[in-house]
Amino acid sequence: MMPTRNPAMTVAGKLAVTLATCAAAALAPAAAGAQVMMPVAPQEQPVVLRGATIHTVTKGTIQNGTIVLERGKITAIGGPEVAAPRAAKVVDVTGKHIYPGLIDAYSTVGITEIGSVDMSNDITELGDFNPNVRAEVAVNAESRHIGTTRSAGVLVAFSTPEGGVISGLSSALSLEGWTWEEMSMKGAAALNVKWPDPNARPRRFGGGGPPGGRGGPPQPPPKTYAEQVEEIRNWFAEARAYRDALKAGQVVRTDARYAAMIPALDGAIPVVVAAEAASQINDAITWAKAEGVKLVIRGGRDALVVADRLKAENVPVILTSTMAAPDRQYEGYDGAYATPGKLHAAGVKFAIAGGSGGLYSYRLPWEAGVAVAFGLPEEEALKAVTINAAEFMGIADKVGSLEVGKEGTLLITTGTPLDMTSNIVQSYIQGREINMMDIHKFFFQKYLEKIKQQAPRKITP
Numbered sequence: 388m389m390p391t392r393n394p395a396m397t398v399a400g401k402l403a404v405t406l407a408t409c410a411a412a413a414l415a416p417a418a419a420g421a422q423v424m425m426p427v428a429p430q431e432q433p434v435v436l437r438g439a440t441i442h443t444v445t446k447g448t449i450q451n452g453t454i455v456l457e458r459g460k461i462t463a464i465g466g467p468e469v470a471a472p473r474a475a476k477v478v479d480v481t482g483k484h485i486y487p488g489l490i491d492a493y494s495t496v497g498i499t500e501i502g503s504v505d506m507s508n509d510i511t512e513l514g515d516f517n518p519n520v521r522a523e524v525a526v527n528a529e530s531r532h533i534g535t536t537r538s539a540g541v542l543v544a545f546s547t548p549e550g551g552v553i554s555g556l557s558s559a560l561s562l563e564g565w566t567w568e569e570m571s572m573k574g575a576a577a578l579n580v581k582w583p584d585p586n587a588r589p590r591r592f593g594g595g596g597p598p599g600g601r602g603g604p605p606q607p608p609p610k611t612y613a614e615q616v617e618e619i620r621n622w623f624a625e626a627r628a629y630r631d632a633l634k635a636g637q638v639v640r641t642d643a644r645y646a647a648m649i650p651a652l653d654g655a656i657p658v659v660v661a662a663e664a665a666s667q668i669n670d671a672i673t674w675a676k677a678e679g680v681k682l683v684i685r686g687g688r689d690a691l692v693v694a695d696r697l698k699a700e701n702v703p704v705i706l707t708s709t710m711a712a713p714d715r716q717y718e719g720y721d722g723a724y725a726t727p728g729k730l731h732a733a734g735v736k737f738a739i740a741g742g743s744g745g746l747y748s749y750r751l752p753w754e755a756g757v758a759v760a761f762g763l764p765e766e767e768a769l770k771a772v773t774i775n776a777a778e779f780m781g782i783a784d785k786v787g788s789l790e791v792g793k794e795g796t797l798l799i800t801t802g803t804p805l806d807m808t809s810n811i812v813q814s815y816i817q818g819r820e821i822n823m824m825d826i827h828k829f830f831f832q833k834y835l836e837k838i839k840q841q842a843p844r845k846i847t848p
Contacts, residue, residue, distance in 0.1 A: 426528075426565050430795070430818030433457045433472040438481030439799065444774050445788040454485060456795035459817035464791060480799055483812060486769070487789050488542030488796040489804060492705045492776035493659075493685055493740035494748045496536055496544045497526035497560060497567070502746070511550030516622055519647035520555025522546040523574045526567035532746065534825030537562050539749035540804040540811050541741065542796050543786050545576060545776075547659075552615070553622060554579040556647060557659065559782050561796065563816040576780050577683070578651040582662040582671050583615035616670070623678055627652055656781060657681040659705070665689040672700055683779050687737070691726060694733040703736040703779050706771075709754040710742070721761055727771065728762030738776040739768070756805035768805055794818075 434456040441452035441464065453469035455462050463469050471477055500507035509525040526546060536544065542562055548555035557577040564570040588609070610618070629645035630652055650656045658678075660671045663686040672693075675682035684690065687704040690697060697704065711723040719725075730737050739758065741751035755768040763771075777787025785794050795818035802809035814821050 425822050426563060426569075427819040427821055430456065430459050433462075433475035434795075434815070434818065434820070435469075435471040435475045435477045436480050436485060436799070437467065437477060438479055439483045439485045441485045441789060442487075442769070443789040444487055444769060445790065451481075452485070454789065454797070456815060456818040459795055459819070461789060461791055461793055461795050464789060480812075484800045484802060485789070486540070486798045486800060486804055487773045487787060488798060488814065488816065489540045489751055489772045490738075490776040490787060491536075491541050491544040491741045491748045491751050491772075492738045492780060493547055493557075493707055494544040495546060495549070496532050496562070496748045497528070497530050497546050497570075498522055498548070499746075500527065500530055500532070510548060512548070512555070515551040515618075516553045516644065517548070517551055517555050518553045518578060518622075518626075518645075519643040520548045521558060521574055521647075522548050522556065523558035523560065523567050523571045526558070526560065526570060528564055528566050528570060531826045532748065533562050535827050536748040537814060537816075537821065538811065538823065538825045538828070539752055540798050540800070540814070541748055541751050542798070542814060542816050543572070543777075543782075544748055545780055547577075547579060549579075552581055552583075552619060554581060556656075557780070559780065561794075561816055563819060563821055572785060573780075573782055575647070575650060575656060576782065577657050577659045578648060579685075580619065580658055580660045582660050582667045583612050583619075584664065585612040585666055585670075586664070587612075616674070620674070620678075623648070623652070623680075651680055652678075654679070654681050657683045657779065659683045659685050661685045663688040665692040668693050669696065672696060672702055675702075676700070685740075687726075688723075690735065690737075691729055691733070694730060694735050698734045701736075703738070703775070704730065705738045705740050705776075705779065706730075707740045707742060709739055710750070710757050724757050724761040727755075727758035727768070728764075731763055731767050736775065736779075737771060738779055739771040740776075752804045753807060756807070759805060765803065765805065769803075772805075 436454045439452055441449040441454060449466060451467050453467060454464045455469060457472060495510055498509045512520050544560050544562060545557045546560050547557040556575045557579060558574050559572040559576045560570045561572050626645040626648035629639060629642060630649045632639045651658050658680045660682060662668045662671045662684055668684055668689060682702050683705060684702060685705040685707060687706050688708060690704050706727060708723045709727060713720060713722050727739060739755045741748040741754055751772055755772045759765050759768045774783060774787035777783040786796050789797060796816050798804055798811050799813045800809050800811050
């Protein structure tokens with residue numbers, strides 16, 4: 388039999404269910420807020436943090452310190468004598484520590500979500516030469532990785548496109564905001580080039596099938612290492628000619644790819660070259676000198692082998708494999724762990740990244756912490772994830788240390804953020820007291836509640 392159906396009650400019933408659902412959500416604001424990370428409005432009220440040990444990174448440590456945040460900036464920093472502005476919110480953080488927000492110099496946070504779901508990843512573009520690709524415009528401000536990254540103390544990340552030879556422009560992101568426009572600190576922070584591997588098999592630019600093979604037109608023969616390097620030189624030469632023509636007032640056809648390379652050619656932003664082997668690093672340094680561009684090496688697995696040249700040429704390195712296992716038989720188990728300490732001893736400037744993937748940016752403090760365990764002084768490890776990264780990528784005037792005039796982007800912790808046993812009590816981004824909830828914490832609370840609800844109950848007779 389078919390049940391009787393009251394058409395009038397169908398809509399009413401649906402409405403009742405909807406209202407009941409909304410009421411349940413209203414009765415559980417903590418759970419609802421946990422599922423959705425709520426951005427905070429720009430700072431309006433001054434905030435004064437008193438009593439903590441302040442680690443400025445660049446200007447020493449202040450015991451029983453005070454730091455004042457107004458309109459998103461640090462307006463005063465010092466000891467207990469620092470006065471509080473009128474109508475300020477004064478927070479007692481006695482016994483705690485204050486550090487600058489950590490900076491991940493190489494990440495895909497915001498442009499990748501679920502590795503196995505293609506549509507949630509916007510990291511690469513078709514083709515080998517895409518210098519005009521800007522990561523910030525693809526950033527998903529609702530990404531769950533943003534919350535987990537911030538909970539680990541990483542408050543600024545350089546979201547970086549990948550793929551091809553000239554991959555595009557890294558964008559400096561402040562990890563708080565409703566949209567990518569609010570999060571953007573510097574849209575074109577660095578131009579990324581992937582240096583060819585001289586030991587790799589010759590590759591075809593743009594892909595394609597075998598020469599003369601079935602299923603498509605004949606493809607050009609694979610390019611050698613020398614030809615691939617020449618391709619990079621040609622692109623920079625063409626971009627330079629384009630720039631010079633514009634400066635001379637000539638009429639040229641607009642080309643967004645060449646236009647995007649002009650800041651790198653002018654030295655306004657660095658060219659970050661992905662290079663691991665010693666031969667790649669050496670060739671990249673030689674090429675950068677000839678081009679007259681500001682070079683940063685990213686990866687740097689063999690940086691120790693060419694440490695003397697890196698120091699002599701003042702070329703910094705972004706290390707991306709501090710917690711990596713050895714991948715060559717002759718390497719010791721601690722090869723990657725000890726590299727930062729040895730580079731520091733050799734006088735090479737470097738930053739430490741969180742492993743590139745949006746999934747791994749939250750590991751940044753521990754990447755630096757491992758280096759401390761294997762010989763890198765702690766203050767240098769802290770610089771490697773704060774001021775060094777900021778200086779290499781051109782945002783040291785905004786973040787990377789605690790100084791008057793810089794953004795109020797900082798951490799309040801129980802100890803050094805490089806130690807897993809320390810807790811980050813609260814973070815501020817541009818003076819905003821951010822929501823510290825993330826998806827990991829939400830699931831922890833959810834399943835803790837499950838255990839409580841399903842615990843065996845004592846039955847009274």
